[in-house]
Amino acid sequence: MHENRLELMDADVQQSLKLFVVLSRASKTLMDYAQHDMKHYQLNPSEFAVMEMLYHKGSTPIQQIGGKVLLASGTMTYVVDKLVNKGYIKRRPCEQDRRVIYAELTEEGERVMTAIFPKHAAAIHESMRGLTADEKQQLIELLKTLGQSATSPE
Amino acid sequence: MHENRLELMDADVQQSLKLFVVLSRASKTLMDYAQHDMKHYQLNPSEFAVMEMLYHKGSTPIQQIGGKVLLASGTMTYVVDKLVNKGYIKRRPCEQDRRVIYAELTEEGERVMTAIFPKHAAAIHESMRGLTADEKQQLIELLKTLGQSATSPE
DNA sequence: TAATAATATCTTGAATACGAGATTAATTTA
DNA sequence: TAAATTAATCTCGTATTCAAGATATTATTA
Numbered sequence: 001m002h003e004n005r006l007e008l009m010d011a012d013v014q015q016s017l018k019l020f021v022v023l024s025r026a027s028k029t030l031m032d033y034a035q036h037d038m039k040h041y042q043l044n045p046s047e048f049a050v051m052e053m054l055y056h057k058g059s060t061p062i063q064q065i066g067g068k069v070l071l072a073s074g075t076m077t078y079v080v081d082k083l084v085n086k087g088y089i090k091r092r093p094c095e096q097d098r099r100v101i102y103a104e105l106t107e108e109g110e111r112v113m114t115a116i117f118p119k120h121a122a123a124i125h126e127s128m129r130g131l132t133a134d135e136k137q138q139l140i141e142l143l144k145t146l147g148q149s150a151t152s153p154e
Numbered sequence: 155m156h157e158n159r160l161e162l163m164d165a166d167v168q169q170s171l172k173l174f175v176v177l178s179r180a181s182k183t184l185m186d187y188a189q190h191d192m193k194h195y196q197l198n199p200s201e202f203a204v205m206e207m208l209y210h211k212g213s214t215p216i217q218q219i220g221g222k223v224l225l226a227s228g229t230m231t232y233v234v235d236k237l238v239n240k241g242y243i244k245r246r247p248c249e250q251d252r253r254v255i256y257a258e259l260t261e262e263g264e265r266v267m268t269a270i271f272p273k274h275a276a277a278i279h280e281s282m283r284g285l286t287a288d289e290k291q292q293l294i295e296l297l298k299t300l301g302q303s304a305t306s307p308e
Numbered sequence: 309t310a311a312t313a314a315t316a317t318c319t320t321g322a323a324t325a326c327g328a329g330a331t332t333a334a335t336t337t338a
Numbered sequence: 339t340a341a342a343t344t345a346a347t348c349t350c351g352t353a354t355t356c357a358a359g360a361t362a363t364t365a366t367t368a
Contacts, residue, residue: 149284
């Protein structure tokens with residue numbers, strides 16, 4: 001009696017729900033995989049994302065970092081504090097605009113990311129070994145389209 | 155100097171990282187969309203997932219629910235408590251095995267899910283309007299493969 | 309110039325999640 | 339049957355996140 005509630009739905013809607021579930025699972029699996037790798041470096045996903053952005057972009061205003069890695073401002077303070085305590089980044093007030101504070105890697109932070117990042121990238125790459133380059137490219141295109149359609153005005 | 159750190163990497167690895175980012179974003183966008191819809195019914199994603207499972211499977215041991223919707227046992231207690239307080243589900247001890255406790259929808263819970271679920275399904279479906287049925291099918295297959303490769307033995 | 313609006317960061321409180329350990333019950337072993 | 343093991347749930351402490359509000363600074367406007 002319960003089982004066929006799903007079967008009574010429109011087939012297209014069923015397919016969308018199926019995709020939703022598969023997307024959730026695949027995403028969670030990959031995130032767990034990445035998180036597990038980060039644990040080797042004593043970093044959680046938010047911390048790693050901030051470190052990675054600073055590693056690739058250099059000194060950046062805290063707010064810009066939050067916008068890029070999709071973290072709320074309160075979260076940014078928390079994450080930056082933790083990374084400062086670890087000695088990986090430092091705050092540097094902007095001289096032109098004293099509302100702004102830059103975050104940037106310390107020498108220690110640079111050193112750590114230089115050691116860590118290639119390993120982490122390799123781990124991510126390894127987690128996707130089930131797909132060919134062509135399949136990955138297809139996935140990238142399809143996911144981009146999906147992401148856009150879910151964002152744009154209802 | 156910072157920008158081309160990425161460019162120095164192997165192209166295949168770069169592609170995998172790109173896919174990782176696109177997957178994260180698409181997933182987050184869809185989850186945010188779904189969460190926004192659930193808010194109309196005063197339910198968060200974990201609560202909705204539990205309700206949905208009970209709606210489709212009927213009375214189920216709490217641990218099994220946790221396994222299916224990927225929540226830790228401590229979290230299950232918390233979520234079940236909240237749904238019980240809302241009057242949507244109830245606990246029922248198993249008579250054969252007194253370690254086991256079933257959760258099941260109350261009449262109110264049944265009523266609410268019958269009203270809510272089709273609307274939620276329609277919202278999910280709508281969020282994916284940017285893809286054709288064929289594209290969705292491709293995505294489903296590719297994501298399944300990806301999810302498996304990230305799970306299987308390192 | 310004074311008042312207002314906008315911007316960036318930080319503070320605080322609530323919600324959510326996990327993990328370790330406690331509790332209770334069932335099952336297996338000696 | 340007693341002890342040990344396994345299993346299911348719950349309790350408690352901690353971590354992470356967001357949202358709303360507070361504070362400080364800059365930009366705009368009257």
